[in-house]
Amino acid sequence: MTGSGFGGNTIAAVASAPGNAPRAIVRLSGALEDLDSLFVEQVPRKRCAQAMTLRLGESELRVLVMVTIAPASYTGEDSLDVVIPGGPAVVQRVLSEVLAHDGIRQAEAGEFTARAYTNGRLGIEQAKAVAAIIAAENEAELAEVSRVMDAHLGEQASAWSTQAARLLALVEAGIDFADQEDVVAIAPGDLIQELDGLLAGVRANLSGEGVREAKRETPRVVLAGEPSSGKSTLFNAMLGQQRSVVDAQPGTTRDVIVEPMTLPGGGTIQLVDLAGLDEAPMGEFAQRIQELANKEIERADVVLWCEPTGVFGSSPKSSGATVRVRTKADQPIAHESAADVDVCALDGWHLDELKVAIVRACGLAGPAAGGAIAARFDSALREAERGLQNAKELASADAVQWELVAGELRSALDGLGVLAGRIEPDEVLGLIFQTFCIGK
Template sequence: MSRMQQGDTIIAVSSPPGRSARSLVRISGPGAFAAVPQPPDGSRTGRVKLPILQEELPALALWYRAPRSYTGEDTVELLLPGNPDLLQRVVDHFAEMPDLRRAEAGEFTARAFFNEKLTLSEAEGICQLISARSDAELAAADQLLRGRLGKLCEKVAEETATLLALVEAGVDFSDQEDVVAIAPGELSARVRSIHDALQEYLKRSVPLEQLSALPHVVLFGPVNAGKSSLFNALLGKRRAVVSHIAGATRDVLAEPLPLPGGSEIMLIDLAGTGDAHDPLMRKSAEARRQALQKADLLLHCQPADKPAAETDTTVAAGKPVVEIRTKCDLAPDRCCDAIAVSAITGEGTAELLRAIREKLSGSMTSLSADTLALLPRHEHLLGKALQCLENTEELIKPQREEPALSDEELIANELRQALDALGEIIG
């Protein structure tokens, strides 16, 4: 259960994981200056010594008084050597102090939002920026941080607010027949214009979930074809069990793999095709079938020291296939229509990664300059605004040729709901 409380003082490492020359530890909340006292002269930066390990650890401290900080609270930021073990000890040391605890995931940004240092779109953008795994996701996060959708919706919201004011003016002066704030025909045309603008935003949008979905690239082939060795070699770590015994891989293994150029795939290692009477093979067959069905690209692995077989068309089922001859270090001859690779020497792996990227270039979702990246919340709110505008048009349709509006209160209600939905997007 989340322990997020606005009044608490919190601490966490605020740099990306891993080793670096410098890393940042942030303390935020009413007790931040008590945890790391500011110099008497009120300096905003200074050297401090933290009682960590057996000796005092020097650190550069930066003090920010509320509201002039990232979170809008009193904040101390400590610049320290980027050693993960050392940073953890620093956090542990401060977390043992009274009224100071470890921050929950995203809590600094949540406080920045609650203290009106960030809009909701900016907070969402920071969240997406941290979790981004590709150039497209980084571009989407940048859109959210800059509030691109909100800025587009501002103009539409202004026009909606103007129309709402005119309709409400008609309600206020309903007892004066000579006062017509806006004619039904004009209102209908302007509502349609707003509707078309929002519809266009949706047409040139892509769900962020679609950008986050990694293409599935599946290694498949006969047993003992070196698939698991290649899987480990591409990942740069031992993830799959490798054995000279045929059929050592029984499960479906999946790991994200970065490609040259910044994109990423989900690399999947399957159990090899083998004896259908083997009970273990039969158990893994269904998982294998599902993985092949979901694959965006197939890597057909066959050992170079054995005769090659044709790709099973029932397995490929119209999917793109890259032919691979594994264990090429064991066979001097090269096959001209396949990529020769060796998990032992690394030969051919760079060529294989380039081939994967080229094969997937048409299917990987990218974000062009004109495309809008939408969170599920944005899609829902745009859909709600569009529905309210359509309801407004239906109310106006029977009276387009009339000199004055009727059903003003119903029309005003629909416009108000559309405006509220747009307001939630704008933040």
């Protein structure tokens, strides 16, 4: 897989968590012939778990070896999992001895999964799921991974790709037999009808939570609510620092306070704290403060509509999405909360869930997919939409230029191929697999 930064040979890495443990695993993938010299005994040529003797220079170590034969292993290659005592010194000694053998080298980050993809053991969506699960830092992010992967975008794209390829074949057949008047591979009306179906599927995904047509380089997320609704306390808790002045007296916050914040998965937002919204401001200065707050709300990508009891009135006017937040979930209420997320800024309860909700509302990358990867796949989906739409417009002309239609269908296939895992550019593969940890 040279184009993605991975070479050949047999690879090895520690596949268990670092630190002291009763047992650790050193994983190898490649040719069994490269592995025989590691042991006193010959490595079995069948799937099994067997006690063997590992050579460690002039000494030896009894280990459990689990053998998986190609193509039935995770990587699709002959693979060994060597179970050894879990002390860090022993693990390092074993790995060093393994890597000292000819034909065996240290695996790069994500290389086991990259080989699984190359050998047809995993589709690109499955590889992305592995990366997402590894990167999830808490239960909320893991739940978000499950939600994103349940979309089966890869399967949908594969079906779209098959349909687009069939249409391209029909169009090209018509071009090949253009000199025969009685041969029409596909009529323009039939082609347009099928393209409409494809476009509907692609656009349904483009308009979903996971895709965002960026209004600006960094989304602007504004905390809004009445005075003393807990906005500034929540603002400080989300940043992890005392940035806004907090006081029981209403009207403490007057200026617009803007701070950058990194969300799960690496996406960045501008988090904005405002003055509390007052329907009857007293005096010209107070009115100016309210006007400034309302302007910030109107231009926000996402409004966090803050209310301490979970009873929400009319949402503020904004062109962006609104997430209703009950800010004082530590206090009892006599009714069911209508909030999208209930949080307690004092002890951090459900702040992770709120951050995931912001990721969804902003349409940023899923928390573990990685911003760069998600952007490339979003771009591929838009490339597919562009090609399908252009092909439809060309097919609607009075005199259809079929060569141009075929060219646009090929462009659409290029985009769909990225999503389906069939025509994956090397640099995208590198982005995906190199975000993994060593040994995966």
